[in-house]
Amino acid sequence: MLTFEVIAKAVGVRMVFLLHIALCIWRLASLNNYDDFWPWVMFTGASVFLLAEAAFTLCINKHGEWRRFIPCIFIYLLGTVPVLFMLEYDLLTRRLEYKDRYNMESCTRFADNVTLTSSVAGIVIPVQLTANSWSLALQQIMLFLLVAGRWFLPKGKLSREKLSNMLLAYVGMAADILEFLSEGVGTEAVRCEKPVIIVILCIWAWSLLQFTMELNLQMTKRKKQMLSRDRRKNSILYRSRNSEVRGIFTVIIMQDGPFLVVRLYLIVMHDIFEQSLIFFTFKNILVVMLQLYRLWILTCIKLDSDEG
Template sequence: MELRVLFNALVTRLLFVLHSLVAVWRVTEVKKEPKYWLLALLNLPLCLETALTLKFKQGRGYKWFSPAIFIYLISIVPSLWLLELHPEIQFCSNKSELLGQSISEKVQHYSRGETRDNHILEKAWDLVNTVSTVCEPVWTLGLHQTFLLFLIIGRWLLPIGGEITRDQLSQLLLMFVGTAADILEFTSETLEIENVRNKHILVYAILAVWTWSMLQFPLDLAVQHVECGPSISSKKVFRLLLCRHSADLWNIGISLFIQDGPFLIVRLILMGYFNVITQMLVFFTAKNILSVMLQLYRLIVLSLDFHASLRYQSNSRKGGVACCPCEPNSISLPPNSCDTDEKESASIPLEGSVTAECL
């Protein structure tokens, strides 16, 4: 086993565990009950997954799915739910601004080296106590932000398996950056509205949609193409479509059923039924509508291109090759294939040429 692979696999999972423990600590601080430390037991499956991955996969990842990311979601999402649902931490007072200034002054004071070595631990503990008294919504938002950052950084650091290339990983990480920004905006922009906070059913619905949207992070299907086996014939249209455009269809499915679609439904309910209308809510609703429309348009384009390709293949087998296959290619056409009036046999390069029938 390579030392670098082992280091990345262990360090990434250690970061996941530490961040989950910080979230559990905040829950115990808010609830004032030690029993919530039992949430830390949700990290045990990650320890088991680490051992199994090191033994059977030599620290590398799996095809299409990341168990470490999925277990990390399981370990931290319940803590974030409890923090968001706690009734006493919904809004900050002016005290948080004073605490922020106090923390900044202490950090500058310590950075100038004005403390002696024998008081470093005492001052550090004082700084930690000051940070712990920051307004709870600030803590919750910070946990949300670091949660999404750890998902992206962790997916980057986790050793990749043999089925995904570095180019595909870079594409996946870029997609995750945009996805994380949309998800964070969805939760922060909606849960900060006072009329929403006062209705528990809305908070539950928003958190449920948020949790549903997080399930896309453990999956790598958005950048991997399924290989078409020889057993898949043109008669199995749906399977052949999935085979040829698996990555594109998965991206469309994510947008319609996991992210933009559910976000749009929640925002429309807020605006239409509960009469919650803000400038940012209207803007992001319009953005979700545009995203859904573009994804549907792309689905139609892929479908038309796929059926045109099937018709071309069918004509090829029957001896009547179509004049303009939509996929660039170079094929020798038989006589009388494109011109019924003139009889000639020619090898016609079709690369880069598109006629009106294909548009």
């Protein structure tokens, strides 16, 4: 039987997710080139799916949350990522229109004036932000909620040590994902390159799916002690090692690998040598190399345990 604390955490986090989805859709609906009704259809759909998922999880799962895949975060991303994608695409459209209107060769002089957000269905948020700032703020809130939401959700079968390691990994991932999008979209040389911006947005959306999975990027202290005591085949130890391997491949395939390819493309094809771009490129190279080194270490451990 689930305790009141577990139920309160599960429902409370999902309500916060819904509030942020509503804010994102409100911002999208406030744009003049979008109708006022269909974004709220998206919100209704997200609400129904999220509440249905909450009821199903709390009724079926005795631990209050799933372990390897977190459906509520997946639904939250389904409600926010397409909206944020459209907001960034709207900014791209505005830059292209500004460029064509004034016959400019680049987007370097594009300026987004500070405007008071408009009313949608009688709802007004009196905050003066540029369109760029609105998009960035909503992305920052989303990444913060992904980390904090996973922290406050019921931990399910995860141990506290494993959950804390995963949350620390989430913080680093969130910072790199935010920097990747801001850096790619904000680079003057490609701000009006529609195919490049769309690819960057697609990779950004792809990388966010990591937050729906259990990432085990290092062996816990208990499993290390088991390994040091007993070199024989142990099913628990093997599952832990396999989980770590899956986590490493997930980070390489969904984040550091694609981010490295895009950054190298910007450097080689567009001759962009900004300091931050070069720094994060080398950072991605170093992370990929360290992750591959870690895989090699795990392989050696497996071979040693098999021989023992």
